Amino acid sequence: MVLLTRSPIDAEALRRAVAGPANGAVVLFFGDAREATAGRRVLELVYEAYEGMALAALRALGEELRARHGLSAVACTHRLGRVPVGESAMVLAVSAPHREAALAAVGEFVRRLKQEVPIWKQERFEDGAVWVGSASDPQAAQDPAHATRAEPVSGPGGRT
Amino acid sequence: MVLLTRSPIDAEALRRAVAGPANGAVVLFFGDAREATAGRRVLELVYEAYEGMALAALRALGEELRARHGLSAVACTHRLGRVPVGESAMVLAVSAPHREAALAAVGEFVRRLKQEVPIWKQERFEDGAVWVGSASDPQAAQDPAHATRAEPVSGPGGRT
Amino acid sequence: MQVQIRYFAAVREAVGRPAEALEVPAGARLADLARLLETRHPALAAHRHGLRYAVAERFAAPDTPLTEGVEVALIPPVSGG
């Protein structure tokens, strides 16, 4: 189950979506809006998505990880529009017979979501706003996590 | 916050216990009662604890990981008594500014809980019951995960 | 033939619109369209770093052939999660 929503995320629904008596481990991961980034106070986040492609990419990623890590189920909801500080921008639920597989899959899902899925975060500050990783993001030039996303124009793109 | 309870675990209370606007990541881990172990149908689990020592050990483990992984907060509830299949035997909540620390801490907390914290699980089958890892556990002799717990009588014991 | 262009996030703001339809020569490939867009929207130059393209909702290489009515999206560095 993958979902994009403009309302607060229902984590309990995700927990139910991956439930089953064969699961020894269920992991819920909440990516929450933080009050500050690089020491600068954040008022709120705004997310935008290329919705059809984002849903397809999230679904493909979940299915790939389910098969490779032997998971029981994967479910993910990403929020769009305004996300106040302290609320969740995304929630991921993974169930598996054993915990190591579930934890490894959560880490890989979130890492790849941040590289491959067409969703964008804008940080809004008291004195302006910035699309994270964009040309106007002061962090993008310095932060190696952003630098790794850089590629030549029209490069072959993701899905590594 | 650490808790032992004979009622179903309130995961939302754990989530609230670790909440805070500085957290970019919150991870909830559910260790659930599975319907089968080594192909044998499980009717229910029963947990027993050395309660005072278990609470102290859980508290110390949470504090150690909080400091070492730079976590914001750790909270854990372990259930005692009967746990029906599909319900949670333990729930762990970890919050951190960044997800890698939160996920690493969850894995380590659960691994060490299973080695250091005096809590015991009995699996109840249609034709009997076994304390996991005990002399009467047919798995204990074969399963390397159990074998690593073996030590000479009166050995110096845990907290490695 | 006509193709549908989608813009997102910082690129959408630079171009000043979320979408537009564009005429491209028959047989055009993605790289041809990219050059056409950079001429049409000089503000795109500042966003070349890390820009990817999707054709029909999949990341696509520069030599990908375009077809009548296909949707092409400009994907600046993503930052979900």
Place this chain on the structure above:
Amino acid sequence: MQVQIRYFAAVREAVGRPAEALEVPAGARLADLARLLETRHPALAAHRHGLRYAVAERFAAPDTPLTEGVEVALIPPVSGG
């Protein structure tokens, strides 16, 4: 002097009780008590593998001195989580 013994899980069932008070000689250490218990409860022999001891709620080495009234717990292999 007297010490308080606690038994759990499979060891509790083998011994047939959850706790008992025992007299040990003044100056006794944990290893002395362990020998005394194995004599008193022959069923413990089957549970030696992986057995640990706690004194005053902390895992303790065999040379740990015992004190009047202290609580000693036998900790068979744990299996929480």
